[in-house]
Amino acid sequence: MELSHVTLEIFSKLEQKWLYQCEGKKTRVLSIDGGGTTGIVAGAALVHLEDQIRAKSGDSNSRIIDFFDIIAGTGIGALFAAMLSADDGNGRPLFTARDAVKLVAKNQSELFKQKTTGFFRRRKRFSGKSIEKVLKEALKRDDGKVLTLKNTCKPLLVPCFDLNSCAPFVFSRADASESPSYDFELWKVCRATAATPSLFKPFSLTSVDGKTSCLAVDGGLVMNNPASATVTHVLHNKRDFPSVNGVEDLIVLSLGNGPLSNPSQLKLRRNGDCSTSSLMSIVLDGVSETVDQILGNAFSWNRTDYVRIQANGYATEEVGPNMEQVMKERGVESLPFGGKRLLTESNGQRIESFVQRLVASGKGSLPPSPCKETTAVNLFPNGR
Numbered sequence: 001m002e003l004s005h006v007t008l009e010i011f012s013k014l015e016q017k018w019l020y021q022c023e024g025k026k027t028r029v030l031s032i033d034g035g036g037t038t039g040i041v042a043g044a045a046l047v048h049l050e051d052q053i054r055a056k057s058g059d060s061n062s063r064i065i066d067f068f069d070i071i072a073g074t075g076i077g078a079l080f081a082a083m084l085s086a087d088d089g090n091g092r093p094l095f096t097a098r099d100a101v102k103l104v105a106k107n108q109s110e111l112f113k114q115k116t117t118g119f120f121r122r123r124k125r126f127s128g129k130s131i132e133k134v135l136k137e138a139l140k141r142d143d144g145k146v147l148t149l150k151n152t153c154k155p156l157l158v159p160c161f162d163l164n165s166c167a168p169f170v171f172s173r174a175d176a177s178e179s180p181s182y183d184f185e186l187w188k189v190c191r192a193t194a195a196t197p198s199l200f201k202p203f204s205l206t207s208v209d210g211k212t213s214c215l216a217v218d219g220g221l222v223m224n225n226p227a228s229a230t231v232t233h234v235l236h237n238k239r240d241f242p243s244v245n246g247v248e249d250l251i252v253l254s255l256g257n258g259p260l261s262n263p264s265q266l267k268l269r270r271n272g273d274c275s276t277s278s279l280m281s282i283v284l285d286g287v288s289e290t291v292d293q294i295l296g297n298a299f300s301w302n303r304t305d306y307v308r309i310q311a312n313g314y315a316t317e318e319v320g321p322n323m324e325q326v327m328k329e330r331g332v333e334s335l336p337f338g339g340k341r342l343l344t345e346s347n348g349q350r351i352e353s354f355v356q357r358l359v360a361s362g363k364g365s366l367p368p369s370p371c372k373e374t375t376a377v378n379l380f381p382n383g384r
Contacts, residue, residue, distance in 0.1 A: 025243075025361055025362075026249055026250055026251045026305070026361065027069045027070070027234060027241055027243070027244050027249055027250050027251075028067060028068045028069050028070075028250075028251055028253075028358060028361075028364065029068065029069070029070055029072075029227070029230050029231065029234060029250055029251070029252040029253070030064065030068040030070070030071045030072070030081075030253050030255075031071075031072045031073070031077075031225065031226050031227035031230050031252065031253070031254045031255065032046075032071075032072065032073040032074070032077030032078070032080050032081050032226075032255045032257075033073075033074060033075075033077050033224055033225050033226075033254070033255060033256045033257045033288055034073070034074035034075020034076055034077050034078070034193070034194070034218070034219065034220040034224045034257065034284065035075060035076070035077075035220060035224055035256075035257040035258070035284050035285075035288070036076065036257050036258065037076065037108070037111070037112045038076075038104075038105075038108065039076040039077070039079075039080060039101070039104055039257060040257075040258070040311075040322070040323065040326065041255070041256055041257045041258045041309075041310065041311040041326050042076070042077055042080060042255040042256070042257050043080070043100075043101040043104065043105075043323065044101075044322075044323035044324075044326040044327055045255045045309045045326070045327075045347065045351060046064065046080060046084070046097040046100070046101065046255070047097050047098050047101055047323065048323075048327050048348055048351050049064055049097065049253075049351050049354075049355065050062075050063065050064050050096060050097035050098070051097075052351060052352050052355040053066070053067055053355055053358065053359065056355050056356060056359045057359050062363075063084070063092070063093050063096065063097075064084055064093075064097055065084055065085050065093050065153050065154050065364075066363045066364060067355075067358040067359070067363055067364060068154065068253075068358075068364060069154060069155070069234075069241070069364045070154060070155040070156075070157065070230060070233070070234060070240075070241075071084060071085050071154060071155075071156055071157075072156070072157035072158065072226040072227070072229070072230040072233075073157075073158060073193075073226065074158070074159055074193055074219040074220050074223055074224055074225070074226050075193055075194050075196075075218060075219065075220050075224070076104070076194065076257065077226075077255070077257065078158040078189065078190050078193045078194070078219070079104065079135070079138075079190045079194070080100055080101075080104070081156060081158065082139060082152075082156065082158070082186050082189065082190055083095040083100040083103070083138060083139070084097060084100060085152040085153050085154055085156050086139055086147050086151065086152055086153075086186060087147070087151045087152055087153050088141060088142075089141050089143070089145070091153060092153065093153055094139075094141070103138060107134045110130050110131070110133065110134050111130070111131050111134050112131065112199075113127040113130040113131070114127075128191075128200060128201060128203070131191065131194070131200075132187070132191055135187035135190050135191055136187045138187070139185075139186040139187040139190070140187075146185055146186075146187070147185070147186045147187075148176065148183050148184060148185050148186060148208055149171060149172070149173050149175075149176035149182075149183050149184055149186065149189065150173060150176045150177055150183050151186070152173050152186075154173075154364065155172065155173045155174060155237075155240055156171075156172065156173045157170060157171070157172050157173075157226060157229065157230050157233055158170070158171040158172075158189050158190070158192075158193050158219065158226075159171070159193060159219035159222065159223040159226055159229060160192040160193045160195070160214070160216040160217065160218070160219040161216065161217050161218065161219060161221050161222050162214045162215060162216060163202055163215040163216070163217060164213065164214060164215045168219075168222045168223065169214050169216065170223075170229060170233075171184055171189045171192075171193075172233065174233075174237050174239065174240055180207060180208050180209040180211075181207050181209055181211040181212045182207060182212060183207055183208045183209075184205060184206075184207055184208065185205075185208070188203075188205040189205075191203050191205070191216075192205055192214065192216035192219075193216070193218065193219040193220075194218065195216050195217045195218050196217070196218040196220070197217050197218065197221075200218075202215050202216060202217050203215070203216045203217075204216075220283075220284045220287065221283060221284075221287075222287065223287065223291075224283075224284045224285075224287040224288045225254065225256070225287060225288035225289075225290075225291040225292060227252060227254040227291055227292075227295055228291045228294055228295055230252075231247065231250060231252065231295070231298075234250065235247075247298050247299060247305070248301075248302070248305075250305065251304075251305045251306075251354075251357065252295065252299070252305065252306045252307070253307050253309070253351075253354055254292070254295070254306070254307070254308045254309070255309050256288060256292075256308065256309060256310030256311065257311075258310065258311040258312075259285050259310075259311075259312065292308050292310075292334050293334050293338065295308075295334075296308075296333070296334030296335065296336065297334075297336050297337075300336045303333070304353075304357075307350055307351075307354050308331075308332075308333070308334070309331070309347050309350065309351065310331075310332060310347075311325075311326050311329055311347075312329070312332050326347060327346060327347050327348035327351075328346050328347075328348065329346060329347055330342055330343055330344070330345070330346055330347075331343040331345050331346065331347050331349075331350045
């Protein structure tokens with residue numbers, strides 16, 4: 001029995017070495033969807049991902065960010081991305097995946113604290129002050145330093161929609177490293193991307209030097225699934241990713257947060273129109289599914305380079321699945337030219353196979369950002 005175990009371990013190491021020799025070093029992308037308030041699907045995937053990284057690498061101190069070269073997130077996905085990449089001052093992330101998920105679960109009622117507004121107090125919104133208090137506390141170091149986009153272990157990408165310019169605005173560490181005019185406090189970045197119009201008021205924020213302003217609403221309106229924006233960013237960011245020439249140089253793990261719209265739960269008004277909340281769910285789901293289809297086509301020649309984890313058929317709110325159910329559910333894959341197919345592998349097994357490749361190719365070699373302090377040049381009157 002012991003001999004069999006040793007033989008298995010030897011062949012496992014040979015397999016890892018063979019995989020590394022065959023495919024070389026690819027740039028690893030982690031993308032986390034917005035949608036919902038619990039983040040149960042992405043949270044389950046992140047915890048399982050980090051547990052598997054530690055198990056397969058044999059290093060109990062390994063973190064997700066060690067094996068990815070860039071991380072992106074929208075909405076609650078951005079909060080996870082920020083916590084997993086925020087630098088504690090020693091080049092290590094502030095949170096483990098499990099601690100990040102616990103913090104979100106523990107502060108659920110404060111992050112999304114309901115209040116009533118309007119003349120008859122019938123309109124329900126979430127409290128801006130309440131979510132801001134939690135974000136400020138979470139995204140600062142023990143010494144009290146408030147972290148900004150530059151203070152991350154690896155490149156970070158977070159989208160929102162700017163009402164000042166009526167265009168998407170993408171917060172990135174690459175831009176923040178080039179100029180303080182594009183460096184924003186991390187808690188404000190997370191607050192901006194989560195400002196869903198029907199639930200929060202638009203959020204106004206400025207860069208650390210006060211030269212760039214943004215009136216933000218939810219990034220999910222345009223990039224609820226930020227995977228394609230992240231792939232495009234990597235392809236064009238030659239400073240951080242000089243060896244990437246095409247999608248064949250990438251492997252992508254995209255984490256969904258479960259569908260928000262369910263045909264049986266869509267709310268219609270008396271005149272047959274969709275309610276505002278139903279329309280928001282349809283928009284967020286539509287954006288995520290469209291991006292999944294696009295990337296499925298882009299990686300159709302090597303389908304193992306793009307893995308999408310999604311809890312199909314479940315909602316993300318409190319009535320949804322628990323973390324164990326999410327990992328046991330069979331995976332679904334987008335097919336070229338439309339449609340999906342149900343896989344034999346579970347979501348958990350798909351993550352395990354993905355981690356095998358990550359560990360085989362070794363930890364990420366991308367150096368920390370140089371954090372250059374350059375003088376900002378404003379091309380437009382509003383700093384954009």
